[in-house]
Amino acid sequence: MDWGFVFYLPKNKKKLKKIACLVMVCGASRMRYVEFFTTARQEFLFIGMIHAFQYFEGLFQAVLTDNMKSVVHSRNKLTVVFNAKYEAFMAELGFATRLCKVRTPQTKGKSERLVDYVKDNFFPGRSFTDLIDLNVQALQWCEQVNDKEHGTTGQIPSEVHVEEKEHLKVLPSAEILDRYLWVARSVNIDGMVSYEGSKFGIVHSCHEKRVSIARFHDTILIKDSQGELVGSYEMASNRKNYYHPQQWPHDYRRDNGGGKKKYGHAIQQEYSLFEDMDPTDFSDYDAALRGGF
Numbered sequence: 001m002d003w004g005f006v007f008y009l010p011k012n013k014k015k016l017k018k019i020a021c022l023v024m025v026c027g028a029s030r031m032r033y034v035e036f037f038t039t040a041r042q043e044f045l046f047i048g049m050i051h052a053f054q055y056f057e058g059l060f061q062a063v064l065t066d067n068m069k070s071v072v073h074s075r076n077k078l079t080v081v082f083n084a085k086y087e088a089f090m091a092e093l094g095f096a097t098r099l100c101k102v103r104t105p106q107t108k109g110k111s112e113r114l115v116d117y118v119k120d121n122f123f124p125g126r127s128f129t130d131l132i133d134l135n136v137q138a139l140q141w142c143e144q145v146n147d148k149e150h151g152t153t154g155q156i157p158s159e160v161h162v163e164e165k166e167h168l169k170v171l172p173s174a175e176i177l178d179r180y181l182w183v184a185r186s187v188n189i190d191g192m193v194s195y196e197g198s199k200f201g202i203v204h205s206c207h208e209k210r211v212s213i214a215r216f217h218d219t220i221l222i223k224d225s226q227g228e229l230v231g232s233y234e235m236a237s238n239r240k241n242y243y244h245p246q247q248w249p250h251d252y253r254r255d256n257g258g259g260k261k262k263y264g265h266a267i268q269q270e271y272s273l274f275e276d277m278d279p280t281d282f283s284d285y286d287a288a289l290r291g292g293f
Contacts, residue, residue, distance in 0.1 A: 001049070001065045003040045004115035006123050019131070022048035023114040024056075027064075029160035030150045031056060032114055034122070034138045036131055038196065042070035046089055046180040053093075055142075056161070058168025062096040072099065092176050094169060117145075131196040132235045136218050182212040182223070191247050193222060193231070201244035202230040 001024045007016040020040040024033045033052040037044040045068075053059050065071055073081040080099060082090070090097060122141050128134040146158045153160075171177065185193045187209055192199040195213045202211060206224050213222045213231075220242070222231035233242045 001052075001063050002115055003045075003068065004118060005040075006036075006119055008123075008128075020044070021115065021118055022052075023118065024049070024052040024063075025114050026056060026060075026157070026161060026164060029155075029157045029164045030153055031146050031157045031161045031164075032117075032142055034114070034118055034142055036134050036138060038131065040068075040070070042083070042085060043180075043183050045070050045086075047183070050093075050177055050180055053171055055139075056165070056168065058165055059093060059095055059171055060168060062098050064098045064100065066100045071097065075099070089180065092179075093172055121145075130198050130235075130240070132198070132215060132218060132220075135215075136235070139217070178214075181216075182214045184210050185213050186210055191244070192241070195220065198240050198242065200231055200233055200242045201247040203244050203246045204248050205246075206230040 001022070004021045004023060005018050006021055007018050009016055020037045022035050022037065022040075022045065025031070033055050035048045035051055037048065049063075067075065069083070071083055071086050073083050075081065082097070086097075122138065126134075126137065128137060146161075147156060149156055183195075185195055187193055187202060187206075191202050191204060191206075193202060193211060193213055196215065200213070200220055200222060202222055206228075208224050211222050211224055211230060213220065215221075218235045220231070220233040220235065221229060224230050231244055
């Protein structure tokens with residue numbers, strides 16, 4: 001397992017943007033799994049690993065990775081202290097983690113080569129509308145390369161994986177997986193939730209400031225703190241905003257002024273009361289104010 005980073009050019013922009021790419025490779029069959037995220041933060045690592053295990057249809061005894069901060073808190077020659085959240089994640093799912101030696105990334109060569117393969121073969125010249133569209137394309141690409149003869153083994157990964165699956169452990173219950181697949185996000189004033197570069201509306205009857213959101217393949221689901229579904233969307237091309245059909249009450253009128261108050265304005269006439277005043281004499285000014293200092 002490894003993270004890589006790739007760059008793309010947003011539409012009508014001149015500056016490249018960076019996104020993270022999580023790759024996993026099965027040790028025996030060389031089956032590949034690739035998924036893209038906005039960053040390499042820990043919550044996305046957990047989501048990507050679960051998606052990979054689901055794609056491989058089982059759980060491996062151990063995962064080989066490097067000494068990333070989201071996995072390792074500290075280590076020396078004798079001991080390894082795992083990141084507390086990652087250690088809990090390992091325990092709940094039921095797998096072990098082996099670490100590469102410090103500054104020797106070649107010990108996880110399979111995943112290193114897959115990162116390069118993604119950068120050289122999948123990503124260059126590709127067009128996509130958003131991160132979800134890119135991940136749908138990445139999954140299709142994985143299906144294609146997993147059905148081709150592997151350059152090192154001379155075998156077809158998807159065929160070898162049929163036998164490999166017999167040695168994998170069963171994934172834990174959906175209740176455990178959902179604790180990692182669903183992430184918390186804030187709801188803005190218009191009832192929109194940001195996730196993976198797009199915004200999704202929720203039903204207006206939900207008044208919670210934070211909700212949980214998850215992606216399952218090309219479907220986005222949103223639920224409240226009680227587990228009730230408050231939004232469901234099938235992803236479409238060239239869309240950034242997804243509005244819920246019941247996002248606002250029927251009598252709601254959206255404030256297109258951005259919430260700013262619109263004050264009245266004054267009009268200056270051709271004649272001003274103060275034009276003929278002596279700048280050294282304040283009596284007229286006092287009279288105009290109907291008072292004094």
